[in-house]
Amino acid sequence: MLPELGQVTLIIALLLSVLLSVVPLYGSLTARDSLQAFARPLSAGQFVFIAIAFGILTNAFMVDDFSVAYVANQSNSLMPWYFKFSAVWGGHEGSLLLWILMLSGWTLAVATFSRRLPSVMVSQVLSVMGMVAVGFLLFILMTSNPFDRILPNVPADGADLNPLLQDFGLIVHPPMLYMGYVGFSVAFAFAIAALINGRLDAAWARWSRPWTTVAWGFLTLGIALGSWWAYYELGWGGWWFWDPVENASLLPWISGTALMHSLAVTEKRGVFKSWTVLLAILTFALSLLGAFLVRSGVITSVHSFASDPTRGAFLLLLLAITVIGSLTLYAFRAPVVHTRAKFGPLSREVFLLMNNVLLMAAMLLVLVGTIFPLISDYFELGNISIGEPFFNLTFSPIAVVVGILLGVGIFSRWKKTDEGYLLRKMVIPTVVSLIVAFVVVLTMGNAVSPEGTGFWNNFSLWAFFGVLSASWCAAATLQDVWNKSGSRHGRLHGLRRQSRSFYGMVLGHLGLAMVIAGATVVNNYGIERNVRMGPGDTATVGDYQFHFASVGEREGANFTALVSRFEISRDGELVSTLYPERRRYVVQRNVMTEAGIDAGFLRDIFVAVAEPVSSNAWAVRLQYKPLVRWTWLGALVMAIGGFLAIADRRYRIKDEATERRKATVTGNAGTDGRPAEAGA
Amino acid sequence: MNPARKRKLTIVLFLLAGVAVAVGLTTYAFRQNINLFYDPTQIAEGEAPVNVRIRAGGMVEEGSVKRDPDSLKVQFRVTDYSSSVTVRYEGILPDLFAEGQGVVATGQLNENREFVASEVLAKHDEQYMPPEVSEALERSAARAREEGREMPQY
Numbered sequence A: 001m002l003p004e005l006g007q008v009t010l011i012i013a014l015l016l017s018v019l020l021s022v023v024p025l026y027g028s029l030t031a032r033d034s035l036q037a038f039a040r041p042l043s044a045g046q047f048v049f050i051a052i053a054f055g056i057l058t059n060a061f062m063v064d065d066f067s068v069a070y071v072a073n074q075s076n077s078l079m080p081w082y083f084k085f086s087a088v089w090g091g092h093e094g095s096l097l098l099w100i101l102m103l104s105g106w107t108l109a110v111a112t113f114s115r116r117l118p119s120v121m122v123s124q125v126l127s128v129m130g131m132v133a134v135g136f137l138l139f140i141l142m143t144s145n146p147f148d149r150i151l152p153n154v155p156a157d158g159a160d161l162n163p164l165l166q167d168f169g170l171i172v173h174p175p176m177l178y179m180g181y182v183g184f185s186v187a188f189a190f191a192i193a194a195l196i197n198g199r200l201d202a203a204w205a206r207w208s209r210p211w212t213t214v215a216w217g218f219l220t221l222g223i224a225l226g227s228w229w230a231y232y233e234l235g236w237g238g239w240w241f242w243d244p245v246e247n248a249s250l251l252p253w254i255s256g257t258a259l260m261h262s263l264a265v266t267e268k269r270g271v272f273k274s275w276t277v278l279l280a281i282l283t284f285a286l287s288l289l290g291a292f293l294v295r296s297g298v299i300t301s302v303h304s305f306a307s308d309p310t311r312g313a314f315l316l317l318l319l320a321i322t323v324i325g326s327l328t329l330y331a332f333r334a335p336v337v338h339t340r341a342k343f344g345p346l347s348r349e350v351f352l353l354m355n356n357v358l359l360m361a362a363m364l365l366v367l368v369g370t371i372f373p374l375i376s377d378y379f380e381l382g383n384i385s386i387g388e389p390f391f392n393l394t395f396s397p398i399a400v401v402v403g404i405l406l407g408v409g410i411f412s413r414w415k416k417t418d419e420g421y422l423l424r425k426m427v428i429p430t431v432v433s434l435i436v437a438f439v440v441v442l443t444m445g446n447a448v449s450p451e452g453t454g455f456w457n458n459f460s461l462w463a464f465f466g467v468l469s470a471s472w473c474a475a476a477t478l479q480d481v482w483n484k485s486g487s488r489h490g491r492l493h494g495l496r497r498q499s500r501s502f503y504g505m506v507l508g509h510l511g512l513a514m515v516i517a518g519a520t521v522v523n524n525y526g527i528e529r530n531v532r533m534g535p536g537d538t539a540t541v542g543d544y545q546f547h548f549a550s551v552g553e554r555e556g557a558n559f560t561a562l563v564s565r566f567e568i569s570r571d572g573e574l575v576s577t578l579y580p581e582r583r584r585y586v587v588q589r590n591v592m593t594e595a596g597i598d599a600g601f602l603r604d605i606f607v608a609v610a611e612p613v614s615s616n617a618w619a620v621r622l623q624y625k626p627l628v629r630w631t632w633l634g635a636l637v638m639a640i641g642g643f644l645a646i647a648d649r650r651y652r653i654k655d656e657a658t659e660r661r662k663a664t665v666t667g668n669a670g671t672d673g674r675p676a677e678a679g680a
Numbered sequence B: 001m002n003p004a005r006k007r008k009l010t011i012v013l014f015l016l017a018g019v020a021v022a023v024g025l026t027t028y029a030f031r032q033n034i035n036l037f038y039d040p041t042q043i044a045e046g047e048a049p050v051n052v053r054i055r056a057g058g059m060v061e062e063g064s065v066k067r068d069p070d071s072l073k074v075q076f077r078v079t080d081y082s083s084s085v086t087v088r089y090e091g092i093l094p095d096l097f098a099e100g101q102g103v104v105a106t107g108q109l110n111e112n113r114e115f116v117a118s119e120v121l122a123k124h125d126e127q128y129m130p131p132e133v134s135e136a137l138e139r140s141a142a143r144a145r146e147e148g149r150e151m152p153q154y
Helices: A002-029 A039-064 A068-073 A081-087 A090-113 A119-143 A168-197 A200-231 A244-269 A274-297 A309-333 A348-378 A387-411 A419-425 A426-446 A461-484 A491-497 A500-525 A629-647 A650-666 B002-033 B040-044 B130-146
Strands: A384-386 A527-531 A537-542 A544-555 A559-570 A573-578 A581-585 A591-594 A596-598 A602-614 A618-625 B032-039 B055-058 B073-079 B084-090 B102-110 B115-122
Touching: A002 A039, A002 A119, A002 A168, A039 A068, A039 A081, A039 A119, A081 A168, A090 A119, A090 A168, A090 A274, A119 A168, A119 A309, A168 A200, A168 A244, A168 A274, A200 A244, A200 A274, A200 A629, A200 A650, A244 A274, A244 A348, A244 A559, A244 A602, A274 A348, A348 A384, A348 A387, A348 A629, A348 B002, A387 A461, A387 A500, A387 B002, A419 A426, A419 A461, A419 B073, A426 A500, A426 B002, A461 A500, A500 A618, A500 A629, A527 A537, A527 A573, A537 A618, A544 A573, A559 A596, A559 A602, A559 B102, A573 A596, A573 A602, A581 A602, A596 B040, A602 A629, B002 B032, B040 B055, B040 B084, B040 B130, B055 B084, B084 B102, B102 B130
Parallel strands: B032 B055, B084 B115
Antiparallel strands: A384 B032, A527 A618, A537 A544, A544 A559, A559 A573, A559 A581, A581 A591, A596 A602, A602 A618, B055 B073, B055 B102, B073 B084, B102 B115
16 A cells, blocks of 8 residues: 555655746746745645655565565565665666655755745746656656556565675765755756846855755765775776766766856856856756666666666656757846956966866766767667777876866966966975875885886886876965965964865865875776685785685675685785675575775775686685775865865855845845755 | 957967867777677678777677686687677686676687687676677577578577
8 A cells, every 4th residue: 555655645746846846937937926935835845745755665675565566676575674775776766766855855955045045036946946856756657666566466575686786885875976966956946047037146156056066065975985886896996997877977077066166256256157057057967968878778787777768768858858948048048248357367267267178178078988889879880889098098187187277276366366476386386296296106116016127117107197286286275275374373273264165175176186196096006916816825916915815605694605715914914814705695696796805095905706717716806906095085075175165154144244235225035045054 | 469369369279279189189099999899790700800909799608618727718609699709818707707698898809710808798687688799689680580590599
């Protein structure tokens, strides 16, 4: 009975979202406050009914109701409760329901934290979000109902979740990622609302900024978690594969990063308005494209569940409507650019513009590399794939330039920057980063391949530029903090005086530096060896000796595992003991490699035991991965920076002050871009 | 030329140069890294180029997997049930690699028309078949029907 109720609540939610997308918008266009007043209650209602549906599906998993087809396909009574819980979004239907839950959550957050925004704006924003919800609710109800039953032949037990997904990573990775994807719908809704009522100004940018930043923070976390999960769970120790699905999440991330910076310019200087609106539309469109790529089954990956052409077609239709609709609106309503604001060639505006140009270039590269094979296949130009080298070759130089430019741009000022001033500021970062880059590249290079003859033989130019870019970016950021925190009342007072959004920016940039440093070092100086090993064998990787001590067996909840014992030593001293496993899942009869990892801040040691090659020997992958953690820690630092930035008081106090001034003139209510700290 | 116009011209020239370099590099990288897919029949008929990075895929023939006793070298045959090709590989095979399963490999054909793989991918779960492989099998089945041959069930 409950699952049917779940379906009914989804239908009710659909009705509410249809009302939400029409009534407040109509009210705002005809200036009827009574209709606009429906926006908030409808948002709340929509959220409540979707949450109930989600709760019902979760309950079906918890009580092992295998009469529900989705539960029977994704779960099994042997699974521990937390995997049953995360299995709710382990497949297509449930993950879509999670997506919709988050969308309605964001809508509710906007409704809650926008009390001081003009009612017209709120109504229109919530209406646009209602339209997005209509699209996705129709999608789930028409093509992907999670509450479909298998009746009357109810299976005795479920088919079990894909073992790859029975992991902590799956519990947290999709929700974070979806929070990001869906969060960009808020920036999109603000942009559309601004286009509708022609109010593209600094205030609009300020309202939309914290939402964009927080969505970006979640997306950053989601991507990092996915990368981390792939690293330890897929068993091969890579942290980024340029897999189309990874790219699908990277596209809105790059575009969202550009949007954050462009919004900053629009808020502070009132320029780049049209571009910012376009970016907001683009970012959300790329989120939808990501959903299409991942969910339609056009891409071969662990994420594309059993593919169904109608789903892909529906998502493509949603994407087309969104893009065509918003671009049409844009064509009619985008402000004719008559920017009176002047800025010089070295102004902060120009640096942020260059940031946007570079990010767009990077985005386009990834986009082309990702969808070209699909287009080629579709038009029967040949079934092709684009390899990792393409992305490494084209993306890395851009990342390096972004890092360098960032270090310069940080010192620039709005309107115009004195050249001499800029050059003076760059002395310390130049010296520091050159020293760091030379030291790191030479020592790492010689440590990794000591058999090389000359000192310079192991010098890698790519690694040099990568480390240079990272340390330059970090040094410039820290110098900027140092300069700004100078105070008559001492350094501590000066540090305390800086705003949260400033520290948010600092963390964002330091995080980026960490990611660039980690990626460069692990890709250039990581060592990987695939060897044939049996108990008693020893192999050497870099400075480390890997001794295969013994094998044993272990029973898990729903698998049996072959556990190997590896003793890792360096210079005769035991560093760590690892227990990589080879698990055989009982229900699905799948075999999974569970790597043994000794994680460290500066290096990881990685052992994975793969298939047996004889009765007493296995294919074993041994790896030394310097700084690999920095790629995820850097992302974490970036995300923390984002969350810190939106906690800035500025978004509250300044707005109240300006609005109070305005209110005395127009008698309007206050505006507030206060971000959704609790909307998270 | 007045200074403002001169400055604009410089910016435009810089932008053009930047775009040209970017497009050139991208196209180069692109051409180097496009890997076309060939099925075993196409390879047997000599359609696939030698010593060029390509992808190939099909089903792993039953009983064809041979391992080297001292290293991680392995060879197996990949078939679309019309023709088959020998694949040589050194390294770790994916967890779901098995005889009678679909695989897609990236690598090069050597002079002996053997496929030297640098990467072997299998499907991610039990129900899933790489789309290239299922298409190759369909093509093969269609040919078999035309020629009135029997196809094995898979």
